[in-house]
Amino acid sequence: MDHAITPTGKHDHAHCVSSALAAAEARCAGTAKLTQSRRRVLEIVWESHRPLGAYDILDRMAKNGNPAKPPTVYRALNFLLEQGLIHRLESMNAFIGCGSSRVDGHAAQFLICRDCNMALELDDPVLRKALDRAAENSGFKVDRCMVEFTGVCANCQKAA
Amino acid sequence: MDHAITPTGKHDHAHCVSSALAAAEARCAGTAKLTQSRRRVLEIVWESHRPLGAYDILDRMAKNGNPAKPPTVYRALNFLLEQGLIHRLESMNAFIGCGSSRVDGHAAQFLICRDCNMALELDDPVLRKALDRAAENSGFKVDRCMVEFTGVCANCQKAA
DNA sequence: TGGCCTTGTGTTATGTTATAACATGGGTCA
């Protein structure tokens, strides 16, 4: 699976989406089913590499001829979160496709550009280790760890 | 300034609050004024080491005989955030007093216990360095970095 | 000292994000 976003933001997005969906199908082969509405939400989330709010997703569903109500979308989002297929960006109340094939979904780090709104998912082993260690030192048993950077991406810095 | 929270959660909280307020007075000696309503909000935030939502703060103001409306509280919170006197915990839409005397407020790391709801502020230099480096490697110019762990604190682990 | 500018506050209304609670439908398996 290769969802790498280049610094220019150019990549074969059709491939990117289809491989994300294939991965989702594979992961949901068991009892956890990727139903039609869940799949639709996942597709919408994957339309871009920009995080989408739940109500943005609702709008798109309405435009696509699949109008829905908030609980429908939140249920699908919660399912996708549980399956590790998407992430929630807490600092912006928004959701984004998970670009990693890791299964132990409890860690992710995001760099969020405040100009172009793109969110780049990191998986930095050094950082991961430092995070694990910091928590350990405090005697915490960690369920979940979120790291969100806000700033300006390399591409937008060049543009400015 | 010493706001250290021991693993048992025991500390001289009166001292802890008064030193936080003194620090706030000192920081607001210039043009940025610690007005009465801002000070009241800060005091409420410091009543405990548990993060409070904006509407919790509103409730307490009402009970204290200083009823207020949402914009009043959000304005005070925004002021206090700008001054680095409090932090916002994004993963729970809540606010907590800043226990650090650092001025460059762009970094903070929190360990949030889902049992007792306590939030422990870290300032781990190794972690800080790893965070800086990870962002740098991606070419991002970082404005802000937030790290929030959710889990069970040492104290609650013992209790269980 | 009177005008005006900045800063903070008050108030009404509303926007945005998220969930509770209850009803319905469609498999599946004893």
Next chain:
DNA sequence: TGACCCATGTTATAACATAACACAAGGCCA
């Protein structure tokens, strides 16, 4: 076939946050 589980639909509302406008107090300087 009926009890159960899972997913979905629907209504209403909770929880979080801000826009927009009015006003008041204090500084400042012409």
